[in-house]
Amino acid sequence: MAYLFLNKYEDAEVLLRQLLEDDQTDMHALSHMTLLHYHTEQFDEYEAYLKKIEIVEPLDDDARFKVGLVLNFLQKYEHSYKLLFPLYKKQKIINFQLLHALSFSSHHLGMHEESKIYWTRMQNFHPVDEKFSPWNKQKAADKILALESMYLHDEDQHKRLLALYLISKIEPREAIIGLSIWDHIETLDDYEKLYVTFLFQGLKLVRLGRMHIGLELLYDLSVRDEETLLMWINVFHDLYEKHKEFDDIESHTAAALYLYPGGRKLTKKGVAEMFNTTVYRLNKAIERIKQI
Numbered sequence: 001m002a003y004l005f006l007n008k009y010e011d012a013e014v015l016l017r018q019l020l021e022d023d024q025t026d027m028h029a030l031s032h033m034t035l036l037h038y039h040t041e042q043f044d045e046y047e048a049y050l051k052k053i054e055i056v057e058p059l060d061d062d063a064r065f066k067v068g069l070v071l072n073f074l075q076k077y078e079h080s081y082k083l084l085f086p087l088y089k090k091q092k093i094i095n096f097q098l099l100h101a102l103s104f105s106s107h108h109l110g111m112h113e114e115s116k117i118y119w120t121r122m123q124n125f126h127p128v129d130e131k132f133s134p135w136n137k138q139k140a141a142d143k144i145l146a147l148e149s150m151y152l153h154d155e156d157q158h159k160r161l162l163a164l165y166l167i168s169k170i171e172p173r174e175a176i177i178g179l180s181i182w183d184h185i186e187t188l189d190d191y192e193k194l195y196v197t198f199l200f201q202g203l204k205l206v207r208l209g210r211m212h213i214g215l216e217l218l219y220d221l222s223v224r225d226e227e228t229l230l231m232w233i234n235v236f237h238d239l240y241e242k243h244k245e246f247d248d249i250e251s252h253t254a255a256a257l258y259l260y261p262g263g264r265k266l267t268k269k270g271v272a273e274m275f276n277t278t279v280y281r282l283n284k285a286i287e288r289i290k291q292i
Helices: 009-022 027-039 043-055 061-073 077-090 096-108 112-122 134-152 157-168 181-185 190-201 207-220 226-242 249-259 268-274 279-290
Strands: none
Touching: 009 027, 027 043, 027 061, 043 061, 061 077, 061 096, 077 096, 096 112, 096 134, 112 134, 134 157, 134 181, 157 190, 157 207, 157 226, 181 190, 190 207, 207 226, 207 249, 226 249, 226 279, 249 268, 249 279, 268 279
16 A cells, blocks of 8 residues: 555565465455556556456455545445445444545545535544545536536637646635546647646646736736636747747736726736736837737
């Protein structure tokens, strides 16, 4: 398990295969091997091991607990609940992990009030912000899928970039894990895939990094309507095609907003103050945008 958490998958697999050679019904080894194949995207192997842990009935409470947690992580909520609820009912194992898993499995099985009971009791072991609750994660997942449907399938690459940015702002960010959106992301152009890596894994990029700074400036100023954010993406790329190197993102973002205010009543002085720039730098940026 330590090797899995450290992403040392080859080392983990060697140990797990040794354990399974000794005992093919070792539920801990079967569970961890299933997780290993899931994380390494060996989906044929993953499906095969998933069937094994779903078919083999754990013999003791400890094994039921382990397999139930793994199945819950893999979003196999019905089977997970069937394994974990008897442990809760018997009060044999009551801890943070059990209550967390039961909260998620019961929520996804439609038992929302029961889910809230587990979540509330879980707080006694370790307080967790409610934004990570199953109901708020579900709301976040629904928003992500709505943005995917609205923008991520569009032929306009800039709208796809907008979708990725807006998705990255949805809290909790973990809500994106396990969603079908990743299948579509795999089909996107390399440019968008780079932005995904930038957003979710911290890859350092110059061009997309500068575009992102402008989006963040607007977002932090509560200029969050999708038309204005898309406008900045369009303006930025037009600017970049004509002027490869420009560092004053604040002034150029301010200038774009001033030229395309989206119905807002703006003055040069007010916009300059909003973006912590000067009217002189703002005017230079406005002239540069007008030339593209």
